[in-house]
Amino acid sequence: MNHIKKQFDGLQVLKDVSIHVEEGEVLSIIGPSGSGKSTLLRCATLLTRIDGGEISYMGKKAIWTENGKVCMPSKNEIKDIQSCFGLVFQNFNLFPHFTVMKNITDAPIHVQKRNKDEVYKEARELLAKMGLSDKEDAYPYQLSGGQCQRVAIARALALNPKILFFDEPTSALDPELTGEVLRVIRSLADLHITMVIVTHEMNFAKDISDRVIFMDKGVIAVEGTPSEVFSSSNARMKEFLGKFHQGEK
Numbered sequence: 001m002n003h004i005k006k007q008f009d010g011l012q013v014l015k016d017v018s019i020h021v022e023e024g025e026v027l028s029i030i031g032p033s034g035s036g037k038s039t040l041l042r043c044a045t046l047l048t049r050i051d052g053g054e055i056s057y058m059g060k061k062a063i064w065t066e067n068g069k070v071c072m073p074s075k076n077e078i079k080d081i082q083s084c085f086g087l088v089f090q091n092f093n094l095f096p097h098f099t100v101m102k103n104i105t106d107a108p109i110h111v112q113k114r115n116k117d118e119v120y121k122e123a124r125e126l127l128a129k130m131g132l133s134d135k136e137d138a139y140p141y142q143l144s145g146g147q148c149q150r151v152a153i154a155r156a157l158a159l160n161p162k163i164l165f166f167d168e169p170t171s172a173l174d175p176e177l178t179g180e181v182l183r184v185i186r187s188l189a190d191l192h193i194t195m196v197i198v199t200h201e202m203n204f205a206k207d208i209s210d211r212v213i214f215m216d217k218g219v220i221a222v223e224g225t226p227s228e229v230f231s232s233s234n235a236r237m238k239e240f241l242g243k244f245h246q247g248e249k
C-alpha cells in the first residue's frame with residue numbers, strides 16, 4: 001500500500017499510510033480505538049474505496065488514483081487479485097443457513113470451480129487442524145464463538161490465499177475462547193503463512209509478529225520488530241500501552 005488516504009465525511013481517517021508485506025511475514029497492527037486500523041484492512045481488501053494512493057498485490061495494481069479519480073483494472077483482473085487474499089472478521093460472518101462443511105466448501109466449488117471431492121478432502125484436513133472434525137454437519141448456531149471463528153479461518157484457508165487478513169479475530173470472544181483461536185493463528189504463523197493481523201491482544205502481537213505497526217490518528221506512528229515497537233519512547237505508544245496494562249483498550 002503506497003500513500004493511502006481515506007476520509008469519511010471530512011474526517012481524514014488514513015493520512016498517507018504506506019505498508020509493504022513480504023511473503024511469509026506476520027505483521028500485526030495495533031493502536032487506539034478509532035486510529036484507522038479496520039479502515040486500513042478494508043481498503044487493503046478492496047471493501048472500502050481509497051481516496052488516494054495505490055495498492056498492489058504481487059506487483060499487480062489492484063486500485064490506484066489518477067488526478068483524484070479512483071482506477072481499478074478489469075473485472076477479471078480484480079477477481080484474480082481478490083483470490084490472493086482472505087479476510088477473517090471479528091464477527092465470523094459465517095452463512096447461518098449453511099453447515100460448517102458447506103460454509104468452507106461453497107466458494108472453492110462454486111467460485112473457484114474446483115473439483116468437489118478434492119475440496120471436501122482439503123476441508124476435512126482443515127477441520128482436523130482446527131480441532132473441529134466432529135462439527136462438519138453442525139450449523140453455526142450450534143457452535144461456540146471460538147468454534148465459529150475457527151470455521152471462519154478454515155473457510156478463508158480453503159481458498160488458498162497468498163495472504164490472510166484478520167480484523168480483531170478474538171474481540172467478539174469470551175476470554176476463555178480467545179486462547180483457542182490465538183493458538184490456531186499461531187500455528188499458521190509457524191507454517192509461515194503471510195498474515196496481517198489487527199489485534200488488541202498485545203502479548204499475542206508481541207509473540208507472533210515479525211513486525212508490528214502502531215497506528216495513531218490515521219498515521220503509522222511507530223513501526224519495527226516487536227521489541228522495537230513495545231520499547232518505543234513514542235509518547236502516544238507509551239500512553240496506549242499504559243492504558244492496556246490497566247485493562248483498557
Ligand SMILES: Nc1ncnc2c1ncn2[C@@H]1O[C@H](COP(=O)(O)OP(=O)(O)OP(=O)(O)O)[C@@H](O)[C@H]1O
Pocket residue numbers: 008009013031032033034035036037038039040
Ligand atoms: N463507514 C464509515 N463511515 C463514517 N466513518 C467511519 C466509517 N468507518 C470508519 N469510520 C470512522 O473512521 C475512524 C477510524 O475507524 P476504524 O474502525 O478504522 O478504527 P479502528 O482503529 O479499527 O478502531 P477499533 O480499534 O475501535 O476497531 C473512526 O473515527 C470511525 O468512526
